[in-house]
Amino acid sequence: MMPASRPHIIVEDLRIGWGTRVLMEHVTFGIERGTTFAILGGSGCGKSSLLRYLIGLEQPMAGRIDIDGVGQPHLYQGMPAFGVLFQSGALFSSMTLAENLALPLTTWTPIRGATVRDLVQAKLELVGLGPFAEHLPGEISGGMKKRAGIARAMMLEPDLLFFDEPSAGLDPISAVELDELINTLSRDLGITIVIVTHELPSIFLVAHDCIVLDKIAKGIVAQGDPRALREESTIPFVHNFFTRSSPGASASPGR
């Protein structure tokens, strides 16, 4: 990581919402190239909404989003510069896994035939789904759908991946496997990864940097290395979030 280099993503004084309702304002942060960045916060604080703005699905009310120095991504223009994993995997249910993965390649590149098959099969193997190329999304489990979603997001070899709640709804073992996959992508392929999540174990395992969002504050309440925030933060919400305690409750299971 070179601190002198320009951040991969810059968000400046962003205000988002619908109509007159402001969901979040004064959101400012930067994401360094090659790092894994977590967007944290309680349920309903607008984490996933913020992601929709970052990937260009929505237009902000004010402020600036800049990815790779070219501004907020435009929909439908040019080859996608990043991959996105949606919460449920968002695989197209009428296509096999192989067809799902081949779609971005055959749409955006002149690659055809056996080369497509090789690249698709290699990506499936990378996420441990080698034997399932001919399966339909309806025939595999939720964790496998997410891994297939990651494989599809990586088909165009982007240097930036967005993950929306990758480990939500997975058993602890699958979640750890997914976290290890994320670490592999970050370490071996040097990909910048932005994760929206509220899974604590996963945050400490993968994230280099994070922001914590709060519904009441309508914006960022803390920013930094999650391990440092856990140890040092004095903000009650952030402390409770990282130590998994609710105000005035004991942490041991009830009887």
Place this chain on the structure above:
Amino acid sequence: MYQRFSRDSWRDPPIRQISVGIAAAAARKSPLMTITVRTEREGDRARLVPVGTFDVTHAPAVAQAVAQVPPDLEGCRSIDLDLTHLDRIDGAGAVLLARFLDRLDVDGDRTRIVADRNPEAARLITLYRQKRAESAPAPTRAMGLLATIGAVAADLPARVTDTLDFTGRCIAALPKIVTSPRSVDWHSLPRLVQEIGADALPVTSSANLLVGVIIGFLGVSQLGRFGAVVYVPELVVVAHFRELGPLVTAIVVAGRSGAGLASEIATMKVSEEIDALRSMKFDPLLWLVVPRCLALVLVVPLLTWVGDALALLGGLLATVAITDLTPRAYTLATIDAITASHFFGGLVKSPFLALAIGLIACAQGLATQGGAAAVGARTTTAVVLAIFGVIVINSLFTLLYVAVGV
């Protein structure tokens, strides 16, 4: 020299074409150098040197370069892959090189990656080779034509028994409506009556009005040849009240509400809402199917009745417009022609047609398995079956009336 452009060539081509074109152009002529794999051979040792940009936009050129490596490497006992002259490599380039090494290693391990100057590239290629080794081969699931025909044929009996099973369970559930009325979602009934009935009124009414006009014109042109225009009102009454009124209304409702109900229930099924109902001990047949069928049975006769009235108006408009018959004479002849047997002979059919639409739509919805594509397929099947079923049931009633002599 002038170059002539057709008007279309001035317009911007679609965005997708442009960017694919750019990628293709980039793949054809890389600005720096061509993409090749150089081969250097000394005795039984060979050295392969990939040169150029090995990334996803250049993948076709990479695949071609790899394929052009001469097959005379046979006999080499050791092959080195030297990555020092690689411009850039990404996952796609790494995969193609990894598969290339896999092919060279078929006769036993003889390849080695020289990674002194480019450890990232070496790690990438090794990653994809490892993952291939860890992965089990994919089983093939392709089916031949004969097997497909066989599978469809073998599936047929199950489809028939499924239909019978659904009908039987519906009948078995009927007594429970009385014994445990709280297991039916009565609160949804007003909404369903609104959606299936009131909201459909404009479309069913105008369809019936136009059918009345058509029968009117047809009657004038055919009966007029025998000077029997005065019988046109009776023709409209008999044809529309007995047959076309119930049929046209039911077909419009089947297309409209049949699709709506089937897709609603199908979406509930794929998003596990049906499972949630069942886990809470609600029978979806009672909770969902009964109110929908009931709403249809209540509303379709009403729509038919309104449609009948508008068809009379349509017949009147058509006849008065092109003959000397006065509106008053037409109306009087119509009143004479309407008998209880014509009127109720048609209306009696409507609830049965409505019930068929409801049962078919709900059965298809509940049978949905899979995702978005399955919802679409089931909805299509529901509409096709509902329209076909409506026509068949209507024909059976006609046969019955002829046999009984009503």
